Amino acid sequence: MGPIDLLATQLDEGYAMIRSRVEGLTDSEFWWEPAPDCWTIRQRPNGMWAVDYEVPDPEPAPLTTIGWRLVHVAECKIMYREYAFGPGKLTWPDIDSAHSPGAAIAQLEEGQGLLVKDLRSLIDDQLNEPRMTNWGEEWPTWKVFWTMIQHDYHHGGEIGALRDLYRVTAVAAATGSARS
DSSP states (O other): OOHHHHHHHHHHHHHHHHHHHTTTOOHHHHHOOSSTTOBOEEEOTTSOEEEOOOSSOOSSOOOBOHHHHHHHHHHHHHHHHHHHHSOSOOOGGGOOOOOSHHHHHHHHHHHHHHHHHHHHTOOGGGGGSEEEOTTSOEEEHHHHHHHHHHHHHHHHHHHHHHHHHHHHHHHHHHHSSSOO
8 A cells, every 4th residue: 555545545534433423413413512602603794604713722722512623624624625735715714614514514525525636636756745734834745634634533533522422411401310
């Protein structure tokens, strides 16, 4: 197995993990705030939607909703791909963030499809070629893909844990017990 095939396998496996964790995601789960003052997705005055965000990140960063995490992963796939393989013109304020489970999953699928297509268009020797990031730094091509792989695993695990917490708190609220 060559480097492209290895990255493609990892990209597929990381995506399959996060995709399985959002299967059947409900509106209630998507918007659920497990703690006060969570970051989520909000409609801006111009009518577009955006994830809550601050630069630099506050310390500590607020807890986020499942929706925020899912939209964040989907938008990062689009943004990283835009700068590494596309025209490099998209900015965060240009994005009208998904604000439903179905739309967020569709955007996740779109971003993954674009990354897979770009990876499959390369040969192994191109993996060390520099690619631009949306913050202006050059990275080797392999690092763009490796970051997206890590991103899927990291946030997919968080989404899974939050969905588990949602389930047990919903059961506890309905039955007076956290056990189902």
